[in-house]
Amino acid sequence: MSILDRKIEDPELKRATEGLSADRIEQVINSVLQGEAGARLKAYAETCMRCGMCAPACHYCVSHDMDPSYSPVGKVEQTMGLILRKHGRLTPDEVYGMAQLAYTECNLCRRCVHYCPIGIDTGYIISTVRRICHKLGVTPLYIQDTAHSHSATMNQMWVKEDEWVDSLQWQEDEARDEFPGLRIPLDVEGADIFYSVIAPEPKFRTQLIYQAAAIMKHVGADWTMPSTPGWDNSDMCMFTGDFEMMGRLKRSHFEAAQKLKVRRIVMGECGHAFRSVYDVGNRWLGWKNHPIPIVHSVEYFWELFNEGKIKLTGKYEEPVTIHDPCNIIRGRGLMDKLREVTHHLCSEVIEMSPTREHNYCCAAGGGVINCGPPFKGVRLEGNRIKADQLRATGVKTVVAPCHNCHGGLEDIIHHYQLGIQTKFLGDLIYELMEKPELE
């Protein structure tokens, strides 16, 4: 079954492809291939043996009974392969299919890289397809709205500047009832830590800000959060293919931290945001590495436990399993630290199989969940394997230090009726840490 046999209606994909001419499609495709793709794409295209070793690596393929059209190589053949075979002379319908596949049937999770005998990065190829789609103006409605929000507000949820500060002050007020003297210090110059989050936190997960502030208070951290744009470390533009906007967002984030002269950035529990600052967006701006030290919360919590700064009242008694977010495990190698932190917190950890860098993606990442309701069904059907993995552990709690993973796992848990709850590490630390005795 090819991508065109499973077309799903998205109002923006429909509208955008209706206006495309063959000449424009060809011109845009060739400008990206010649101007941006370079030797890497050519090397991949010429060295892929079509051996199919990547097929069992992909959760979509496994979840669709090894239908080869869902295999990484199959998806490349239906997108970049089609482009190369037709020298860019695609029909608008083919562009629609290409966009649907690239944005909603590949999470850019890079699991398949580990299974390819020659290390072809399918995520890179699909990212290049997305770049072409972006340049053609063909992106799914909801993720494009998120990209628009990024461009207008420097955050992904249309959070206005006063709403951001007000949310922090609200959480500070709330937390002071439980932790007298607690502060969420705004714009403190020279602090050790610049704590950044993603926009869903002030929008509808404010308890995570509360918990982060409580943990910072508990460990006596010298920390700050910015009142200015740059507080949101997320980056859906990286996933739509709007690399210019990705660069603008990363600049805003890094310069907010540089302006405050902090020692380092600690990021909340988000995977894709980490990829955007640690690997992709920083490099678009000309930095080989990140221009200021930066750690993910998993690393920060690991440090805190190793320094003995977190005092627990006990351990989480129920058995838990660990979900390894792609962008911080395959992308950064934090699998051991994640396990050490989880074992500090939990009495019993039952590993999924496979696990660590071989763990399956949540199917929300790579911007897929941000493509919204039209594609939810595909996302859920495309990750039956994750449901099987979770079910096989027999646990009722899964620890996942990533926002997108929470969204993806919660949908899977609900759809496959697994009866499992998701937890951030911050949830567990807050729940278990010693708290002041109030009068």
Added chain:
Amino acid sequence: MQLSESWDWEKGERVVTESLAPMPEHKWQEEIHVSPDGETAAAIVCIDDGEFGLRMNDTVHDNTFDKAWKPGFTPDGRFCALVQQDEEWTLAENGEPWDERYGFMWSPLFSSEGGAVATAVQQDMAYGMSVNGVAWDTLFENANGFALSDNGKRTAAVVQTRSIGQADLISFREGVFTVAVDGEAWESTFMNAWDPVFSPYAHRVAAQVRLSLYDYTVAVDGTPWPIHFQCTWEPCFHPNSSAVVAPVRQGGKWGIAEDGNMLWKPVFFNCWHLQYAPDGSRLYAIVAPEYGKFTVAQDERAWNVLAPVVTELTVSPDGSRAAALGNHDNKAWHVMVDGKVWHGRYDMAWKPVFSADSRSVGCRVSSNGKYAVVVNDNTVGGEFDKAWDPAFSPDGSKVLIRGMRNNALLRIVADVPR
């Protein structure tokens, strides 16, 4: 007249305040700020649950507030903080709140001599700016990118001219953003607008704009350049002519365009933070001539000294010199002046400061939790628990060091080492 002319420039060390330690009657004291002349230290203090005051040296002002944040001194030495009373926000100057109140207030900006204080305001979910408490006549659906002209006479911000529904991509692409100057929106609207900047005498305003998902350019007083680019960064006015320059991306590399035409060839991996010499004779920028290697360029010629990170470009008052900070591997900061690297390596360094005669450069630095001030590559005044940026006397012969030791605020005036 420079503000610093009236300051005490008598050489020596003076204790301004014996102890800035938190007062026992307060629940906590927030970060200490010091006035530009070094005569006043100030901080927000928590007096009781939901009751905040403003401490200046040994005195806490009688007025108290439900909340207070964003403390700081104006260039002419008034201590300001954003404060909330009875669910409304205003700004307090030396403890006295303005009469004007808003739903929210943030992003205070000061004119170069301190006479004007602008803020972002939200009232009844409409957004704009205020100057010395007085809001624009017209407020907007949203506003950000706030700017105040150096002379304090004009304000500008990026504004959203009308509301759009959730996921309304069409309206967004038709353009609902523009720049409002003193509350009056430009006639043209854009997909995006960013970073409005004023010309030296505030007659004109330029901003980056995005005309489609892929077409970036600069608009001056609402009119976009006819040439479009892959990307842009914030523009800069020539001090003495009508020209506007901005970093632009072409063919995947960065250069500088002047009024839409290429001025510096697009050969850099990045190019940003443009600054003219005050007389317009030279143009400086932070550039990356090689991937991962940054430096400062003057008139298209890059310094030979490269670093993975370069920030805080500062141009001397006579425009002949420039300084910046460099960092290798996120480990140690160094100061670069006129293409040469000073000896010191620091955990952190702050924006370099030039003397009025352009002969000297000073920089606040910190290492191992201690602060110091380095002037012309020499440490002046010793180590401090905390220090603030140095300031030079109007004739450039002396330097003022503001620092804290053992909770005492010290004010040190020393000869400038040459």
